[in-house]
Amino acid sequence: MKSCENFVSDKSQYFIYSPSKTARDIFLYPLQCGRFLYEPGYYLRRDSYDNFLLMYVQKGEFMLELDGTVSPVAEGDFVLIDCYKQHIYYTDTGCECLWCHFDGITARGYYTNIVSHLGNSFSLPNPQPTVSRLSSIYDTFSTGKAVREALVSKYLTDILTAFLLHSPQKENSPDYTGMAEEIIAYINEHFAEKFSVEELAAKAGLSQYHFIRVFKKETGFTPHEYLNNTRMMTARYLLKNSRLPVKDICFNTGFSSESVFCSAFKKHQGLTPAEYRLLKGSEEAR
Numbered sequence: 001m002k003s004c005e006n007f008v009s010d011k012s013q014y015f016i017y018s019p020s021k022t023a024r025d026i027f028l029y030p031l032q033c034g035r036f037l038y039e040p041g042y043y044l045r046r047d048s049y050d051n052f053l054l055m056y057v058q059k060g061e062f063m064l065e066l067d068g069t070v071s072p073v074a075e076g077d078f079v080l081i082d083c084y085k086q087h088i089y090y091t092d093t094g095c096e097c098l099w100c101h102f103d104g105i106t107a108r109g110y111y112t113n114i115v116s117h118l119g120n121s122f123s124l125p126n127p128q129p130t131v132s133r134l135s136s137i138y139d140t141f142s143t144g145k146a147v148r149e150a151l152v153s154k155y156l157t158d159i160l161t162a163f164l165l166h167s168p169q170k171e172n173s174p175d176y177t178g179m180a181e182e183i184i185a186y187i188n189e190h191f192a193e194k195f196s197v198e199e200l201a202a203k204a205g206l207s208q209y210h211f212i213r214v215f216k217k218e219t220g221f222t223p224h225e226y227l228n229n230t231r232m233m234t235a236r237y238l239l240k241n242s243r244l245p246v247k248d249i250c251f252n253t254g255f256s257s258e259s260v261f262c263s264a265f266k267k268h269q270g271l272t273p274a275e276y277r278l279l280k281g282s283e284e285a286r
Helices: 021-026 107-118 128-142 149-165 176-190 197-204 208-219 223-241 246-252 258-269 273-285
Strands: 013-016 028-038 042-046 052-060 062-066 069-073 078-082 087-091 095-104
Touching: 013 128, 021 149, 028 128, 028 149, 052 128, 062 078, 078 107, 095 107, 095 128, 095 149, 107 149, 128 149, 176 197, 176 208, 176 223, 197 208, 197 223, 208 223, 223 246, 223 258, 223 273, 246 258, 246 273, 258 273
Parallel strands: none
Antiparallel strands: 013 028, 028 095, 042 087, 052 078, 052 095, 062 069, 062 087
16 A cells, blocks of 8 residues: 655555464464655654554664654664554654554564663664564565465564563673573473582672672572572473382472472472372373
8 A cells, every 4th residue: 555644755665464363363463564655844743553563664764752752763674663652753864664554462572682781773684684584574475475474473473582682781781681591491400419509609700799699680680589490390291201219300300308309399289299299290180
């Protein structure tokens, strides 16, 4: 469809899509997508539009205003906007953008995590694979192909995953994401052994206080919570899928004594290890 908006070139095109119930239940899905040539003087303000907006600036630049903060967006930048909230963007010089309004059951989670690390506008070192995915969504509609919702959802997931994996480092800024990943790998390999948060902090090269704060910011858990969750997940698996005595499971998951294990397990699960094993065994027998 041709755009009828003021200060949008008549060479611009956009497409509207109504996703199926299945897509709304389980996928990320596009609602509108387009390639617009915005002319100098373009201005848009919306108080709410009930979806998320992904844009890639192919040429030119524009200004983005969110929560009272105005930021320039340049050629080669990606933009991610929560359109459920007020948003404003405009250009005095003109620009060309590839864009997609989308939503889905996991859209809010992706948006929150990406923006917390990258902000609402950012660039990638190698944008081409991500731009290619966005172009594939646009081409699906512009060429009149049958819309395979699972495939289009994969394109959106690939794009958002690429954003999540990108962790820009400021000059002389430590790589806390990489640090957290290394500590998580260490915990997953050594959770049955005895070690302290102080030792984990030493491995990360940080003070204990700073390590706990940074680890929680990166993972959502304190180191102790992450270690305990790993041990509990393993204990649940062994109780359900093995015939090991509770005492053996206790020591195989890093607890110092059976009483400490049983107390921690009941606090975490609301059941003793024996009750949990009995319950899960009877559920499988049904």
